[in-house]
Amino acid sequence: MAKARAKIQKAYRERKKLREGDKYLKKETCRVMKYYNPSSSLAETDRKKRNKIAAIRNRRHRLLVKDREQEQGEDSEDLTESGCDSSRLIVKLPVNQTTSRKRRTAKALERAKSRFKRAEKKIENLNKKCKKNQKVIERLRNKISRVRKPSPLAASTPNSKTNSMVESLNITPKRAKSEKRQLLIGNVLIDEISKAKQKNKSSVLNIIAGKVVKKYRCLKGVSQSTGLSRGTISKYASKTVIIRKSVTRRCQKEVTEFFNRNDNSKTNPGKKDSKKCEDGETKQTKVLTDYLANLHQKFLTENPTYELSLATFC
Numbered sequence: 001m002a003k004a005r006a007k008i009q010k011a012y013r014e015r016k017k018l019r020e021g022d023k024y025l026k027k028e029t030c031r032v033m034k035y036y037n038p039s040s041s042l043a044e045t046d047r048k049k050r051n052k053i054a055a056i057r058n059r060r061h062r063l064l065v066k067d068r069e070q071e072q073g074e075d076s077e078d079l080t081e082s083g084c085d086s087s088r089l090i091v092k093l094p095v096n097q098t099t100s101r102k103r104r105t106a107k108a109l110e111r112a113k114s115r116f117k118r119a120e121k122k123i124e125n126l127n128k129k130c131k132k133n134q135k136v137i138e139r140l141r142n143k144i145s146r147v148r149k150p151s152p153l154a155a156s157t158p159n160s161k162t163n164s165m166v167e168s169l170n171i172t173p174k175r176a177k178s179e180k181r182q183l184l185i186g187n188v189l190i191d192e193i194s195k196a197k198q199k200n201k202s203s204v205l206n207i208i209a210g211k212v213v214k215k216y217r218c219l220k221g222v223s224q225s226t227g228l229s230r231g232t233i234s235k236y237a238s239k240t241v242i243i244r245k246s247v248t249r250r251c252q253k254e255v256t257e258f259f260n261r262n263d264n265s266k267t268n269p270g271k272k273d274s275k276k277c278e279d280g281e282t283k284q285t286k287v288l289t290d291y292l293a294n295l296h297q298k299f300l301t302e303n304p305t306y307e308l309s310l311a312t313f314c
Helices: 005-020 022-034 044-084 097-147 158-169 173-196 201-208 211-215 219-226 230-237 239-260 292-302
Strands: 265-267 274-276 282-284 286-288
Touching: 005 022, 158 173, 173 201, 173 219, 201 219, 201 230, 211 219, 219 230, 239 286, 239 292
Parallel strands: none
Antiparallel strands: 265 286, 274 282
């Protein structure tokens, strides 16, 4: 079998060592030092890799040194025993190194487990202390809230109201800033509405009374915050619809008569051009002679007293 390249190189180095000795070792060290990079010039990842390799190498070296020392000690004991009793026969058996390693690993595991248990106990104790401290803080907060009796002018301004609301929420200071701004805007608007209702009640109701308030069921809250009654808000919301219905009822007859005139519409001659009304009577359908916008203007010129929009006219 041919030797591998690594074995050939190893044999060559050993021959060189025997021939030259220290000179060869110095040459090799100089040659290797040319390619050596100091740890300060390396990156963190490369430095960590090098340190790991060096640690493994040093560990192996220490184990080899220990094994050699043990062998030397056993050999010396054998020699002393053989010198004392030449007739006694001592047999040296090979020591299994795996058992010693297993013992070491077992001991290391036991130590790690004990440390882990201690850490768990510490964590449990700290959690208990934390819970106790939280309870103490809650009790102190309740005491402070009881002792602090709000004055009549304390929660009158929007700023004081927002501060009291933020304190009741018990949130972090970072989140309190954003929440405080939104609450302050709401309180300012409510204060403005409550002050403006004395001067212009109708304008305030135009702003408040709407579909959004009804949709989200906020009539009660708006009435409590602004001071306006719930009935007035709900009535004002449906007031515009009532006004429009009353106008259409007044002008319904005039508009129908206007549409039925011969100059504004023509009857269809066919039998199938008839339709049943809600009363049950059959009436002949008609076709308008002009656009609705033009007819609307014509109606207003003929009846200037009526103020009808195009939507109500149609």
